[in-house]
Amino acid sequence: MTGDKGAGRFGKGAGRFDKGAGRFDKSVGRFLIADVPGLAARVTQRIADDLPVYGRLPAEELHGDVRTIVGMTIRAFAEVLxxxxxPPPEFLEKVRLSAARRAEERLPVDAVVSAYHYGAAICVEEVTATAEPHELIEAHRLLLDCLREITSAVTAGYVAESQSLIGERDAARHTVLSALLDGRGAELDPAHLGIRLPPCYLALAFTIGRHPDEDRADVDATVASRRKIRRLRTELDRALGHPVLTRLSADEGLALIPSDSAPDRAADTDRARLAKLTASLVTVSGVPLTAGVAASTPAEVPRAVRLATELRDTAVGTGRPPGVYPLTSLLLDYQLTRASPARAHLAALLSPLTEGPDLPATLRTYFASNLDRRETASRLHVHPNTVDYRLRRIATLTGLDLTAHTDLLTLRAALTAHDATDPQRPGRT
Known part of the structure; x- marks a missing residue:
């Protein structure tokens, strides 16, 4: 595709571009048409070499469908010149359909757009090799305008197909999650839905704190909340490497995390993995998370979700810091917060403390500080003598001695029962 410039193929003598009349020689494009198959092969090979995702395509597709659209695009460039x-609408429709196929094959959109740019670049090289400099200005403008039209068609086709695929994926996820939560996991056809059911699910039930933007007067709280939820969902999918079954709202969420561990050991075996996952969720969303976790087979998901939710509520209700809590971390608190006659009697032991709202808080902080009065004072921002006075007052009002081992255990249990039945307890939302 080279020629003798002296022969005037693009030369001034041939009158291809008349600056005085402002006309561009419309025959320029025929030099691209001279060897479309050879040029298409070059472009296709360049795409495969420089864009790894195309290089990994099956040879039949690369040298079939892809080369066909490359040749068609070269002809379109020539026709524009x-x-x-x-290009006419029918050509742009073919471009949209081709881009949709690439989206279905999960090729990145940047690679798909880049492929057309490679084709345009090689066409420019062909024109440049035989044209005079002044003749290239209009050719470049036309090819750039054409490339803009093609890029628009590519992105439109790719995005439309991607949204369709996302809709299908989300519908499948919703179907699977609903069936599992309703105890109908055995009725699912995972192969048909494109989702593999693992031997075990970790049900992660968690609170979602408020993002600072949700309380700013100059920020739409609804938008901030949706952004928070979107970040959580995206990070779950990213961290686990596949779409996760989730149900999220502004203040709480549920996620079913696949696990290869045995259900009776998974909650503890996978605890480090869950802690790492939760930490990444906190970092991405910018909000604290407190979670309960329980494991089960797909058929027993409803039971696991109930237990995980109860563990979450127990952790929040007893003032535990953000984190992930399996049953083994909350054995005593979980048992004491279950409704029973004993719980009511235990909670009643602290009823005399209502005369001073600082007394239950002091007792709670005292236990959280591992019975260290100085640490308790530091957390409460009071003098240690104030803590001593309050502890003596608690002993007087309840008749329980904080220096006696048995009474100390009873007070700890009474505080847990009290917090479980108090609608104003710390951490309850």
Whole structure:
């Protein structure tokens, strides 16, 4: 595709570009048409070499469908140079359909767009090799305008197909999650839905704290909340490497995390993995998370979700810090917060403390500080003598001695029962 410039193929003598008349020689494009198969092969090979995702395509597809659309695009470029008109709608529709196929094959959109740019670059090289400098200005403008039209068609086709695929994926996830939560996991056809059911699910039930933006007067709280939820969902999918079954709202969430561990050991075996996952969720969303976790087979998911939710509520209700809590971390608190006659009697032991709202808080902080009065004072921002006075007052009002081992255990249990039945307890939302 080279020629003798002296012969005037693109030369001034041939009158291809008349600056005085402002006309562009419309026959320029025929030099691209001279060897479309050879040029298409070059472009296709360049794409495969420089864009790894194309290089990994099956040879039949690369040298079939992809090369066909490359050849069609080269002809379109040539026609634009010949007519000075942008490609017709029927050509752009073919581009959209081709881009949709690439989306279905999960090729990245940047690679798909880049492939057309490679084709345009090689076409420019062909024109440049035989044209005079002043003749290239209009050719470049036309090819750039054409590339803009093509890029628009590519992105439109790719995005439309991607949204369709996302809709299908989300519908499948919703179907599977609903069936599992309703105890109908055995009725699912995972192969048909494109989702593999693992031997075990970790049900992660968690609270979602408020993001600072949700309380700013100059920020739409609804938008901030949706952004928080979107970040959580995206990070779950990213961290686990596949779409996760989730149900999220502004203040709480549920996620079913696949696990290869045995259900009776998974909650503890996978605890480090869950802690790492939760830490990444906190970092991405910018909000604290407190979670309960329980494991089960797919058929027993409803039971696991109930237990995980109860563990979450127990952790929040007893003032535990953000984190992930399996049953083994909350054995005593979980048992004491279950409704029973004993719980009511235990909670009643602290009823005399209502005369001073600082007394239950002091007792709670005292236990959280591992019975260290100085640490308790530091957390409460009071003098240690104030802590001593309050502890003596608690002993007087309840009749329980904090220096006696048995009474100390009873007070700890009474505080847990009290917090479980108090609607104003710390951490309850």
């Amino acid at each position: 010949r007519t000075e008109r942008m």
